[in-house]
Amino acid sequence: MVHDSKFLLQQFLKSHKVSTDTRKIEAGSIFFALKGGNFNGNLFAQEALDKGAAWVVVDEKTNTDTGKTIQVLDALVALQNLATAYRRTLKAPIIAITGSNGKTTTKELLSKVLGAKFNTFATQGNLNNHIGVPLTLLSVPPDTEMVVLELGANHLHEIELLARISEPDFGLITNVGLDHLEGYGSLENVAKGHSELFYFLLKHNKNIFYKKDDEQVARMATRFPNP
Incomplete structure (x- = not known):
């Protein structure tokens, strides 16, 4: 499911919770599948949903529930754009x-x-x-x-x-x-x-x-x- 940043902000305002670490997931949060030198958050998207995330933001194809998955070009940029959108509120x-x-x-x-x-x-x-x-x-x-x-x-x-x-x-x-x-x-x-x-x-x-x-x-x- 592809959405713009306005939709992502609307979802964030429901819980005011985001996460980049499945070990610290809170119910209702938005999980951003960030990537680094030794990890790929896209591989943990389903785990995030299983632990109560309301949405997962991914930038690779995954086998997660498509109804709760937001596909973007770059999960980090999506996180940064959401932060700017929220800052403006x-x-x-x-x-x-x-x-x-x-x-x-x-x-x-x-x-x-x-x-x-x-x-x-x-x-x-x-x-x-x-x-x-x-x-x-x-x-x-x-x-x-x-x-x-x-x-x-x-x-x-x-x-x-x-x-x-x-x-x-x-x-x-x-x-x-x-x-x-x-x-x-x-x-x-x-x-x-x-x-x-x-x-x-x-x-x-x-x-x-x-x-x-x-x-x-x-x-x-x-x-x-x-x-």
Whole structure:
């Protein structure tokens, strides 16, 4: 059965539950059959249904119940698109944090401060990549008033993708350092990778926070009309 993202959002709003791991299936959830180097979620689609999943989203032919199977070109992209669609239903502003060091500490501190006044939801653990960010967004309760989201990356264009998925209202880059240098290849590319968050916000007329004492981050901020 092939459906568009609008249908998938409608189904998600019935339970607010998704899963990518059959060991953690909850009744009524939507199971996304993701693939990795050592696993293929499509092989576990029927198991997910047997354990109570309402729907399975697959990107390969399976022998599952066709009435509960949603066929897509790419299950990961479907998960990311659902996260964006759900994010657009939320009234809470999203603050996205990235940087070489201090992302998690900054996220925790900021969520504590905001939590004193607002119903605040923050990234749990280190769910900050192309899978973790969508799962985090889909975990945000509808009545949340503020969201603090951690974005992690070790290659160019990853922050750009995470920003497109989460559509943040505010952005903060902690610093530019040597972490993940192997993936980025150079300190210049580390700076470019982090700056993808600022460029997204600039393009969409959003807001940034930054530390003036970090030369690389301050240079990025000069592109904003009122940094």
